[in-house]
Amino acid sequence: MTAPILSTKTTALERKTATARVVALLRDQILSGALPEGLQLRQEKLAAELGVSRVPIREALHQLEAEGLVLQESHKGAVVSGLSIDDLEETYEIRARLETWLLELSIPLLGPQHYARAEELLVRMAVDREDEAWSSQNWNFHAALYTPANRPQTLELVRKLYLNAYRHFPLPIRLTGGRDRMNREHQLLLDLCRQGDIERAKDHLEQHILMGARHLINRLKALRRQGKSAT
Amino acid sequence: MTAPILSTKTTALERKTATARVVALLRDQILSGALPEGLQLRQEKLAAELGVSRVPIREALHQLEAEGLVLQESHKGAVVSGLSIDDLEETYEIRARLETWLLELSIPLLGPQHYARAEELLVRMAVDREDEAWSSQNWNFHAALYTPANRPQTLELVRKLYLNAYRHFPLPIRLTGGRDRMNREHQLLLDLCRQGDIERAKDHLEQHILMGARHLINRLKALRRQGKSAT
DNA sequence: GATGTCATTATTGTATCCAATCATTGTCGG
DNA sequence: CCGACAATGATTGGATACAATAATGACATC
Numbered sequence A, B: 001m002t003a004p005i006l007s008t009k010t011t012a013l014e015r016k017t018a019t020a021r022v023v024a025l026l027r028d029q030i031l032s033g034a035l036p037e038g039l040q041l042r043q044e045k046l047a048a049e050l051g052v053s054r055v056p057i058r059e060a061l062h063q064l065e066a067e068g069l070v071l072q073e074s075h076k077g078a079v080v081s082g083l084s085i086d087d088l089e090e091t092y093e094i095r096a097r098l099e100t101w102l103l104e105l106s107i108p109l110l111g112p113q114h115y116a117r118a119e120e121l122l123v124r125m126a127v128d129r130e131d132e133a134w135s136s137q138n139w140n141f142h143a144a145l146y147t148p149a150n151r152p153q154t155l156e157l158v159r160k161l162y163l164n165a166y167r168h169f170p171l172p173i174r175l176t177g178g179r180d181r182m183n184r185e186h187q188l189l190l191d192l193c194r195q196g197d198i199e200r201a202k203d204h205l206e207q208h209i210l211m212g213a214r215h216l217i218n219r220l221k222a223l224r225r226q227g228k229s230a231t
Numbered sequence C: 001g002a003t004g005t006c007a008t009t010a011t012t013g014t015a016t017c018c019a020a021t022c023a024t025t026g027t028c029g030g
Numbered sequence D: 001c002c003g004a005c006a007a008t009g010a011t012t013g014g015a016t017a018c019a020a021t022a023a024t025g026a027c028a029t030c
Helices: A020-033 A043-050 A053-066 A084-107 A112-127 A131-149 A152-166 A179-194 A200-227 B020-029 B043-050 B056-066 B087-107 B113-128 B130-147 B152-166 B178-196 B198-225
Strands: A070-073 A077-080 B070-073 B077-082
Touching: A020 A043, A020 A053, A020 A152, A043 A053, A043 B198, A053 A070, A053 A077, A053 B056, A084 A131, A084 A152, A084 A179, A084 A200, A084 B087, A084 B152, A112 A179, A131 A152, A131 A179, A152 B087, A179 A200, A179 B152, B020 B043, B020 B056, B020 B152, B043 B056, B056 B070, B056 B077, B087 B130, B087 B178, B087 B198, B113 B130, B113 B178, B130 B152, B130 B178, B178 B198
Parallel strands: none
Antiparallel strands: A070 A077, B070 B077
């Protein structure tokens, strides 16, 4: 663990600053669940592990705090922040509002190239057995449908909500409710878009999102009753 | 300008850290337009003016960057970021989506105390001639209607969008379209809520928000044609 | 006169050192 | 035995010093 985790390769086009690298690394680790919620982030420990001084660490922590991934209290250090079940549910509700809107704007603008891209992603998701890749392609599928709406801020906002909701949950939990069900729903959504049935497509997308939230939350609650403490 | 701008009073309950004070100050100055868009923020200059070293300045800038208020490029410093007209319009659209949803959730839960609070704010807004206060009370009025929905993350998100949209615009511009019109629309909105007419209330609120955006954008475009450069 | 190169300078990025604050523990008095 | 209080250690916050990088301008060359 004392080896240089941060890629220090100044070779290519990307000559990032140390702070930026620390931010990127910690963000990945938090969103992937490698750094569990509630974990104390000691500046000196991180500095030693990452091979930099404490200054970039501190600047990175402030940045992550502004992003909502860590919480800091004066002179008491930083901890990885978590989402309560209420927060989690609200996150999905916001996604439902914004994504249905994006879809509504997109549908009239979707062309053959968009459908081809979406179908390709669906095939990959049906084949690929790796959960991590599936999750990422799941987002790519959704994003592909929203891109024509040309609302970059909204898309970025929704992306953050998506990632933030998924973090911390061990992979087996994420796909509760069945990837098969999700795949079928995706296919149906795509068909509704092709038919130009905006209203039904919106309804279906809303159900798709909110149902995913419900399954996830139920599983989480069950886990907590078992005392396994996943949040 | 060399005087200590940062309130260094460690007296009261608020013993904030220097970084936090710098963040708060810079955020205020940016959102209020005191620091115009595109302005270069020199670390040493800020440090001297605020009476702290460069370290808190740097940490503050990183935090503001994560909030989207400044942009940083490696070894080139920070500049106050701005909103394009497209960004501005999208901001209002997002608000329209989320605020109508919050209102929908709230209406069945609004009680006498909420209406009393809202009416009080309306009276103050009708009387108060100070633009700055009006703007803040305008938000308070909206927020009062959304509070019962009990969606804290959404409310905070919308608040940030509201503030971010208003920044940089000199006060006389903000209230284009007439405060009287705004006040009438607020009163109508309140009446529709009282009647429990969710659909009409939502429609009216959406028009209220989007119309405000349109007026603002038209004025901005006119200003730019004059070369006054307000964005 | 234009252009490319190199030195200079201004500015940012990082490391090290010092100060301030919080948690813990041990001691004293009841 | 227990609670208040002081000393100590651990950890964060801030300032200074140094290194790295990008902008500027002078100079030489074509």
